[in-house]
Amino acid sequence: MSWTLRPRGLRARLVVAFVLVTVAGATAAAWSSARSASTALVTSNQQRLTASTADQLAAITPELSYPPDQAALDRIRIAVGENTLVTFRGMQSADGAAGLVPGTLRTAVQEQRQMVAQRITAEGKPWLLIGTPIMTTAVNGSRTPSGIEVYSVRDLTAVEQEIDSLTRTAVATSALALLPAVFLALLAARSVLRPVRDLRDTARRLADGDLSARTAPQGADELAALTDTVNEMAASLQDSMVTMQRMQSDARRFAADVSHELRTPLSTLTAVVEVLAGTTAGMEPDARESAELAVTETERLVRLVEDLMEVSRFDAGTAGLRLEETNLADAVRDCLRARNWLDQVDLVAADNVVLRCDRRRLDVIVANLVGNAFRHGEPPVLVRISVTQEEAAVEVTDNGPGLSEMVLPHVFDRFYKADAARTRTPGSGLGLAIALENARLHSGDLTASNNAHGGARFTLLLPRGLEKL
Template structure:
C-alpha cells in the first residue's frame, strides 16, 4: 500500500488537533469543577481568604522588620567605617608631620603614605585608593595608587566631585559596588560596599590628596540574607499553620451546617423522619435542636394537611359519585317534564325549561368535580397521540359556533397552511381550547374572537384573543383559581361551572406545557396554551407572543 505524504500529514495534523482539543476540554472541565467547588464550599473560601490576609499581614510585618534590621546594620557599619577611616587618616597625617621640611620629593612621600594604609587594609579587609592633587587629577586620569586587584571605578564619580576642591571638604561616604579584577584587569567579583573619602596634605608639595577607603558589606549582606530567608521560612510555616488552624475551626462550624443541608434535602424529598444528631450544649447543638423541633412541627403539619387533603378529596369524590344516582332520577323526571312542557301553562313550562338548564349545569359541575378529584389524587393519565392543533381549533369553532352567534360574536382561526403537530392527549387539549373559547365568549363585549395557532421546532401554541372586559392588575395570576370570576356580577353565557380554567391548567401541567393569561381593562384578554412538540420536552419559549400585536403594551 502506498500512502501519499500529503494524506499522512493531513492525518497527523488532524490527530494533533484532536489531542489539542482534548487537552482544552479537560482543562475547561478542571476549571469548571474548580469554580463549582469554590462557589459551593464556604470552608474553602474562608480558608483561602484567611490565608491571603495572613500572608499579606505577615509580608508587611516581615518587610518592615527586614527594613529596620537592614537600616540598623548599615547605620552601625557606616559609623564603624567612618570612624576607622578617620582614625587611619589622622594617623597618616600625624606621620606626615614628622617629615623633614627639606624633603620635597613627592613620589616617595606618597609611597610612604599609602603603603602602610594598603597593608593595614589587607589585614582589616578594606581597600584603599589614593588620588590627587585635589582639583588637578581624577582617578580616571591614572597615576593613582590603590590596593592590588582593585577596580578603581568602584569609587563613584559623585564622591570624587565632593572632594574636587583642595582641602575644602570634610570626610564623606556613600554606597558603591566593590569590584575586584584578575591579573589581566578583568572584573571577577562584585560586592556591596561603603566608600569613605578623606583628605590629607602632603608636605613635599603642600597639596591636598584624597584617600578613599572601600569597606565591603559582605558580612552585613550575609546577615541580611540569612535574616530574610529565616523570615520567609517562618512566614511560610506560619501561613501554613494559620491555614491548618482555619481549616480545623471552619470544619467544626461547617460540618454541622453540611449535615443540616443534607437533612434538609432529605426532608424536601419527602423523608420527613430525618433528624440531626445533637451533641453538646453549644450554639450549634442548640441550632440542631431547634432544627429538629422545626422538622417535627413541619412533619406534623404536613401529615395533618395530607390527611385533610385526603379527606377532602375523598369527600368530593364520594359526594360527586353518590350524587349521580339521585341526579339520574331527577334527570329522568326533568326530561319527562321538559318533553311535556307544551301541555303546561306558560309559568310551569318556563319552570320545566329552567329545571332542564340547571340539571345540565349540575351534571357539568359533577363531571368537573370528579375530574378535579382525579387531578388531586394524582390519578390523571395521558393518552398520547399526534394532535394537529389546527384541526383542534376548527373543531372548537364548529362546536361553539351557536354559542358565539347567540352572544353576537364571531370566532376566527389564524393558522398556518401546514399542520401544527404535537404529541398530546387530544381529548384534554380540546377541553382546554374549548374552555378558553367559551370563557372568551362569556367575557367578550364586541368584536371577533381570534384563535391563533403556530409552532416551531420545539413547541406548538394556541392563543385565544378577545376584546372584552379584560383583566385588571394582578388578576392574570388569579384567573386559574377555582371558582374565581373577574366580574362576579356578569352572567355565565355558556353556563360554566367555574372550574373550567382550573381543569385546563391541570391538563396543561400534565402535558408539561404552559397556560398563561394576559389582559388589560378595556383592551380584552389573551390566553396562550404552549405544548412541547414531543413528550418530555422542555419549553424555553413560545411561538406565539403572550401580549397580542394590537395591544398598546410592548410585545414580549
C-alpha cells in the same frame, strides 16, 4: 472588562483569610525580631566603638604635655586609628574620611563637654561619627576641657550587611510560613465546613421533598446551634406538610364522595327538570320564570358535580388518556359545531396537523377556552392552529378587555373569581383548571397572556412527540 480577585466560595475565603492572617503574623513577628536584632546590633557596635575610642584616648592622654604641639596631635590621631581628626585651637591632624565630620557634631562636643556619637550615610556608606573632648584633671580633682577634640569616623558597612542578612532571614521566614499556613488553613476549613456541607445536603434533600432529612449536631458551637435550628425547622415543616396533606386528602375524598353520592339524585332531578322544561309553555309568567330558573340551576349543578368528579380523578391520579389518531383542525371544528359556535368563531388552521391525542379531552380544552372567550371577552373570537417541529399550538383570542395583572397569575386557579361581586356565573369555576390538567395529561401546557392590541390569549401546546403521521 473588569476582573475581580475576590475569592469565590466559603472554603476559598476561609483559606485565604487564614493564610493571610498566618503569613501576616509570621511576617510581623519576623520583621519585629529583625528590627529588634538590628537595633541591638547597631547599639552594641556603637557602644563597642565608643568604648574602644575612650580606651585608646585614656591610654595616651597621660603622656601628653599641655599645650600640645603638632606632633602630639599626630600621636593622638595615630593612637585612635585611621579616619580620625584631632584639633586644638587652630591646629589639626586628620586623615582618611575625617572630612565627613560635620560642624554640628563639633558644636555638640564643645557644648556638652562629653563624648557624642552620630550615625550618618555619606558616599553611599553608613558611618558612625564619635566626637569627644580630652579633659584635664586638676590637683583638686576638677576636670576641665584641655582644648583638644578628637573625632573618629567608623565604617558601619559590615554592620549594615549583617542587618541586610537579618532582613533576608525575616523574608525567608515569612515565605516558609506560607506552605504550612495553606496546609493548616485547608485542615481548618475542612473541619469548619463539614457541618456547613452537611447542612447544605440536608437542605437539598428537604428541597427535593425528603422531609425526614436531618443533620446530626456536632459539638456545642454556633454551627451546632444552627444545626439544631434547621432540624427544628425541618420537623415543624414535616408536621405542617403532613397535616396539610391529610387535610387536602380529606377535602379531595370529601369532594369525590359528595360528587359520587350526588350523581343518583341529580340524575332523577335532571329527569324531572326535563319534564318540567317541556311544560313551561302553558304556565303563568311567574311560574314559568321559576321553572326556567330551576332548570338553569339544575343544569349548573350537574356541570359542577361533573367537573368536581373530573378534578377528583386528576387529584387521585386515575385520569387516563385514550389516544387516537386525530386531525387537529377537524377535532376543533367538530367541537365548535357541536356547540353552535362555528359561525361565531374565526378558525385559521394549518393543513394536515395529525396527532395522537385523547379527542374527548381535547374537546373539553377547546370548549372551555372558547366558552371563556365568549363569557368574559368580546367578539370576534379567533382560533388559530399552527405547528412547528417540536409542537402543535391551538391559540384562542378574543377582542375583550384582556386579563389584568392581578388576574393573570390566578387564571387557572380552581374556583378563582376575577370579580368578587360576580358570584353567579354559568360556569363552575373549574373549567380553566380542568383544561390545564388535560393539557398536562398530554405532556403539553396551557398558557394565558394578553394580545398587544387588547384581548385575552390562551395557547394550548401539544408536543409532537405524541404525533403519528
